[in-house]
Amino acid sequence: MLKVDYWKRDEITMNINTWLKKYSLLIWVLFVCFITLYVKVELKRNEEKLTEGHFWVFTDSHVDVLYRHDGDPSTRCRNVSLNNMxxxxxxxxxxxxxTPNELLISTLSAAKxxxxxxxxxxxxxxxxxHLSQSDDTILSVNENFSQELRKHFPKTLxxxxxxxxxxxxxxxxxxxxxxxxxxTKYNxxxxxxxxxxxxxxxxxxxxxxxxxxxKRQTFLRFIALNTAMFQPQYMDYFDSNEPNEQIMWFNKTMFDAHNLNDRVLLLAHVPFGIxxxxxxxxxxIKYEQRLLSIINKYSSNIIMCLxxxxxQDLFRVYSSLNTTMGIIGHPSISPIGYLSQPSIRKYSYDRKSLILTDYEQYSFNVHEAERTQKDVWTFSYRFSSWYHQSKELTSKNLFQLIYLIRAKPFYLKRFLLTKHYTENIILTNHRIVQxxxxxxxxxxxEFLSCTRKLEKKGVQYDNIAFNNSLENNSHVNEQLIEYRIIYRHADRDGSITPADFEILADKLSTLVGQDDVHRREDYANARKTLCQEIMRADANLDGKVTLEEWLNFHENLANELxxxxTDxxxxxxxxxxxxxxxxxxxLNHDGFIAIDEWIKTCQFFGVDEKTAEKSFYQITKQDKLEEDKAKQLFFEYLKTDDPNHISNCCLCFL
Incomplete structure (x- = not known):
């Protein structure tokens, strides 16, 4: 038995040797191919790692040097309310x-x-x-920003x-x-x-x-515009030649970029459009048309406009004949207005082709930070995953995504959620169409024609409600700034609806402080806050307040008061x-209402100047109305049913 076993073993060994001699060349070729393939795969992986780059985008920190940790939100957190227990x-x-400076530091620390x-x-x-700032404050805040950014990213471009x-x-x-x-140490x-x-x-x-x-690689060119020059409300602060000179410079710069085959990231604080x-x-319009005509000529060089x-978290696409340029907006670091949680965004891009490939967004839960006194930044979403996009983030692909948003409810709801998720709002069909x-x-x-056509065709979208989805139960009684809700019966259809306030919003924003853009913005924002209370009168929750609902609501309110x-x-x-x-x-929080503010507000609601002035002096013998007296007057207006009460003279804006 042993001899047989040894013989078989020798036979097997001989067969193996024979097979190896016969196929040795083939084995060697396969081995070389495998090694070559492995090396190529690894090289490709390393090349992809080398060619994939990243960059951060931060914006709108709006640091307020007068912010107080214990400040009353009704005073923009600048003053402590004596009534706040x-x-x-x-x-x-x-x-x-x-924004408090602590949030700015937290933002930069999180990004790092x-x-x-x-x-x-x-x-x-x-x-x-956003509040009116002296030049000295603007300079000092920007100096602080420059230093903080460099402290956290000392060597980054x-x-x-x-x-x-x-x-x-x-x-x-x-x-x-x-x-x-x-x-500002901008250097x-x-x-x-x-x-x-x-x-x-x-x-x-x-x-x-x-x-x-x-050295043969295409250059990435950044073009940073100063868009304040093109805004109507800032035209008086610039010489007429300044925006024209910037536009001529932009045309020449795009011409140079085209000749050098540079790829351009166009950077504009204020976006194009409506x-x-x-x-x-x-x-x-005269400036935007000229800027867009330049973009039409050189759009092939533009990667994206940021x-x-x-x-808010949104995007849009400018298109004209052979032109397609994506415009991606960014949520702010400042939380003001419930427009977004404080957010930052990290983009991925291909260093070789200079195409944007994706982005990740990170956010900060303000309510949770107040509860825990800890600053925790979390991952929000990735563009490609959220919108189910497998392609690069190009202008053409963004245009295709907009088609999906318009055509498919899944994409529409995702877009609206990223734009409005921190607001307290009901998006009506009219708002969605807009x-x-x-x-x-x-x-x-064209925009107005589009909205009319869609509504005339009977295109319907389900109303979508946003109720500050990230808000904790412990904060449900916090006052909400309502940017997107509607006040007063403007279109005279017999009821107050969201469409009414959209008609009035632009007029309201220019009512007070014609010479001061910050004051005008504050007035409009505060005005919209009251709309939340207006829509509380909508008893049947059909999205509109009829005259009967309005009268019943205030009659019940007066009885309760x-x-x-009282509840x-x-x-x-x-x-x-x-x-x-x-x-x-x-608006300047000096503790009283000036007579000119009173008169302008009354005039807007149909009270003539003389009647408004007379009513003011019926209430107070001075040229100003103190805070305590004003608030007591407002309270009596809502409480009393006496038509001869002094508060009925001119409080229609309440």
């Missing part, structure tokens, strides 16, 4: 207020922790508060853009940007010799950047309504 520490901000190995940072502007709240309006026009550059952010001449002249510039060491909710254009200003038309239409007549044991919840709502009304008129 609940002392809350809002160290990291509140939705009724601009998430990813500090990035190619560059784009800062889209508006470092200072920064591409800064000026926002409308960054421009020092009262400075010498010929030297204002030189002063800004020197006194920490921008020190490119080719960019400085035009920045020091007008706050705009261009930088060429090589993303790879390869505010579809308040029905106005962001740019003066914008800010609206504090949003869809504004995604691609920049001409006002006359009770000795505390009712008193809470009335307190919010009264505080908002007072702050609407007392």
């Amino acid at each position: 609940i002392k809350k520490n809002r160290k990291f901000g509140h939705f009724d207020c601009d 922790k998430i990813d500090s190995n990035i190619d560059f940072i784009i800062w889209l502007g508006d470092a200072t508060s 920064v591409i800064p853009v000026l926002g409308n709240h960054d421009v020092i309006l009262k400075a010498n026009r010929s030297t204002r940007f030189i002063q800004f550059y020197k006194e 920490l952010l921008l020190n490119d010799d080719n960019a400085l001449p035009t920045f020091l002249k007008g706050g705009y510039y261009s930088i060429r950047f090589r993303t790879l060491i390869n 505010n579809e909710n308040l029905l106005y254009k962001f740019y003066h 914008s800010a200003h609206r504090h 949003t869809l038309c504004a995604l691609t239409l920049f001409n006002f007549d 006359r009770k000795p044991d 505390p919840e009712v008193l809470e709502h009335i307190s919010q309504r009264i505080n908002t009304t007072f702050n609407m008129l007392d």
